[in-house]
Amino acid sequence: MRLKVERIPAPAWMRPLIPVGAILLTFLITAVLIVLVDADPLRAYYYFLIDPLSSQSGAIEVLVKATPLLLTGAAVAFAFSGGYWNIGAEGQLYAGATAATAIGLQMHGVSSWIAIPLMIVGGFAAGVVWALAPALMKVKLKIDEVVTTLLLNSVAIFIVSALLNGPWRDPISQWPQSPEIAPSAIFPRLIARSRLHLGFLLAVVTILVLWFVLTRTAFGLRMRATGLGVPAARFAGIRVERTLLTSALVSGGIAGLAGVSEVAGIQYHLIDALSPGYGYTGIIVATLGALSAWGVGLAALFLGLIDTGAQTVSRVLGVPVYLGEVIQATLLLVTLAMMLLQGYRISVRRRGP
Numbered sequence: 001m002r003l004k005v006e007r008i009p010a011p012a013w014m015r016p017l018i019p020v021g022a023i024l025l026t027f028l029i030t031a032v033l034i035v036l037v038d039a040d041p042l043r044a045y046y047y048f049l050i051d052p053l054s055s056q057s058g059a060i061e062v063l064v065k066a067t068p069l070l071l072t073g074a075a076v077a078f079a080f081s082g083g084y085w086n087i088g089a090e091g092q093l094y095a096g097a098t099a100a101t102a103i104g105l106q107m108h109g110v111s112s113w114i115a116i117p118l119m120i121v122g123g124f125a126a127g128v129v130w131a132l133a134p135a136l137m138k139v140k141l142k143i144d145e146v147v148t149t150l151l152l153n154s155v156a157i158f159i160v161s162a163l164l165n166g167p168w169r170d171p172i173s174q175w176p177q178s179p180e181i182a183p184s185a186i187f188p189r190l191i192a193r194s195r196l197h198l199g200f201l202l203a204v205v206t207i208l209v210l211w212f213v214l215t216r217t218a219f220g221l222r223m224r225a226t227g228l229g230v231p232a233a234r235f236a237g238i239r240v241e242r243t244l245l246t247s248a249l250v251s252g253g254i255a256g257l258a259g260v261s262e263v264a265g266i267q268y269h270l271i272d273a274l275s276p277g278y279g280y281t282g283i284i285v286a287t288l289g290a291l292s293a294w295g296v297g298l299a300a301l302f303l304g305l306i307d308t309g310a311q312t313v314s315r316v317l318g319v320p321v322y323l324g325e326v327i328q329a330t331l332l333l334v335t336l337a338m339m340l341l342q343g344y345r346i347s348v349r350r351r352g353p
Helices: 017-036 039-048 058-079 089-104 112-141 145-165 197-217 220-227 229-236 240-267 278-288 295-319 323-341
Strands: 002-006 345-349
Touching: 002 220, 017 295, 017 323, 039 295, 039 323, 058 089, 058 197, 058 220, 058 240, 058 278, 089 112, 089 145, 089 240, 089 278, 112 145, 112 240, 112 295, 197 220, 197 240, 197 295, 220 229, 220 240, 229 240, 240 278, 278 295, 278 323, 295 323
Parallel strands: none
Antiparallel strands: 002 345
């Protein structure tokens, strides 16, 4: 008898089960870490998954935490679907936040009906501009976009730091943060006395547009064909370079909206630590969601739930507060591994005489 690894694609019915299997396997792996700190894994997962939804304030907070993840997840999913590996959503988020701050600071005395749309358009445009250079290098010079988009994340963060320690330093507190944007530029609350703001509605609309473009338009079909294989797409007459460029720029714009949402909906000013890694977490969201709009929505809500419950788990059980980040990182690795293994099958064969 001998074992043989064969490259055989998994049946279609098995693919939707991959995210579920990845979540269960991730919980099994991280349960070992919870046991090592003398805590009960079942209680920990109760506070991660059930407790935040047991009250209205907790459920609303899950939606708040999920808002930037919906946008960065949609940005990454859009780019990946078109075969463009955008790892720069973090930098594009900061570009959008910077543009939103610059516009918001000038909106004193301007109506909200003008200020808010200007900030949204400006943030989207800034994300597009920040995504333009690596996209052109990919299309014109064939330079790997994974490297260029990743490196530009640090550049964006350093530019923000220079602004906050220079011309935008708060003149009153002298703290490295910008002055507050105009009240008319602040996103309105969707629910009174809560942190849920217009950015969540913007994220939901983005998910709906993502679904429509990818599944109901000719451009979405060309994108998915390019993402599945550039040579085949080129043979079919698809203008691959134009498709890649459009995917990259729209992806950058969507990520820029995440920056607008954080500035106008949560912080009201620009700070160094505006994002705890939303751009990178967007890769987890897009991967776990299998690059589909509805999958991205569910994955963002799930990770928002984990993020919300992490504080409670740390307070009640005494485990490190960054356990939620460990779960997210493990989930990405497990999901990638399961997606890779779905294309293979191990068979047992009897040796010949």
